[in-house]
Amino acid sequence: MLRWIPMSAVLLLIATPSVVRAQEQSDLKAxxxxxxxxxxxxxxxxxxxxxxxxxxxxxxxxQPAQQMYTNLARGVAERNxxxxxxxxxxxxRFGQSTCATVREKAxxxxxxxxxxxxxxxxxAGILESF
Numbered sequence: 001m002l003r004w005i006p007m008s009a010v011l012l013l014i015a016t017p018s019v020v021r022a023q024e025q026s027d028l029k030a031x032x033x034x035x036x037x038x039x040x041x042x043x044x045x046x047x048x049x050x051x052x053x054x055x056x057x058x059x060x061x062x063q064p065a066q067q068m069y070t071n072l073a074r075g076v077a078e079r080n081x082x083x084x085x086x087x088x089x090x091x092x093r094f095g096q097s098t099c100a101t102v103r104e105k106a107x108x109x110x111x112x113x114x115x116x117x118x119x120x121x122x123x124a125g126i127l128e129s130f
Contacts, residue, residue, distance in 0.1 A: 022036050024074050029069040035060040055096070056120045065114035069099040087111065095119065 038059035039045055046057045046067035060068070069092060076092040083089060086106035092099045102111045 012042040026069070028071045028074075029066065031071045032118075034064040035068045035118060036073070038062075039118075054122050054126065055125075056122050058118050059115065060118070061113075061115045065099060065116040066101075066112075068116050069101055069114050071109055089113075096121075 002071075005083040020021040024114040036058055042092040044061075047054060062069045072092045072094065076094050078092055080088070080090050081100075083100075084100065087099055087102045088104040088106075089111075091101075097117060099114070102113040102114075105111045
């Protein structure tokens with residue numbers, strides 16, 4: 001039966017998962033870059049020093065965060081939560097980083113807010129540059 005399938009169709013079926021995977025990686029890299037650029041341009045970052053180690057934490061919101069949250073869906077599970085202010089939403093945690101969405105405000109109004117907090121481990125010397 002397989003001998004009747006053209007070789008190009010077989011190659012297409014084999015190549016499709018790797019093409020999709022490459023596109024997913026490209027999308028994730030682009031959304032991460034947009035998030036970092038947005039945060040650095042706006043100066044939305046914090047720093048934490050722990051001895052010789054340091055962590056730079058950048059915060060992005062709106063469109064870059066929504067893009068990042070969406071692209072993380074392929075590999076990072078979503079967990080529903082109630083935020084301290086009683087808003088309802090979901091988070092995706094990856095390492096020390098988090099992207100979140102608020103879906104419903106505590107007052108019952110709908111919401112579609114996105115934020116990301118991306119932690120980047122750097123040395124204390126680099127951290128002092130920020």
